[in-house]
Amino acid sequence: MSGALAGYLEQVEQGLQGLTRWRRRAMLRELEAHLRDEAEARGLTTEAGLSSLVAEKEHPSLLAEELAR
Numbered sequence: 260m261s262g263a264l265a266g267y268l269e270q271v272e273q274g275l276q277g278l279t280r281w282r283r284r285a286m287l288r289e290l291e292a293h294l295r296d297e298a299e300a301r302g303l304t305t306e307a308g309l310s311s312l313v314a315e316k317e318h319p320s321l322l323a324e325e326l327a328r
Contacts, residue, residue, distance in 0.1 A: 263310040264294060267319055274323020286326050 268287055275283045298304070298312055316322070 260291075261306055261309040263306060263313050264291070264298075267294075267313040267316070270319030271323045271326070274320045275327055277327055290322075 268291055271290060272283060272287055275286060278286070294312065294316075298309055301308075301312070303309055303312055317325075
């Protein structure tokens with residue numbers, strides 16, 4: 260897994276600590292699959308490409324807050 264993608268997911272996971280482990284892992288798997296699908300569709304295969312992809316996304320703490328609702 261790319262460092263940029265792993266870092267983004269780790270930050271989201273930190274914001275989801277109030278959820279059960281199972282729910283947190285399910286959400287992270289779904290988010291990772293979505294990001295990988297988007298990267299593939301856009302032809303982003305390098306670390307720089309994946310870094311730009313996650314930079315376009317919502318800040319991890321804000322996303323985690325929305326997901327935890």
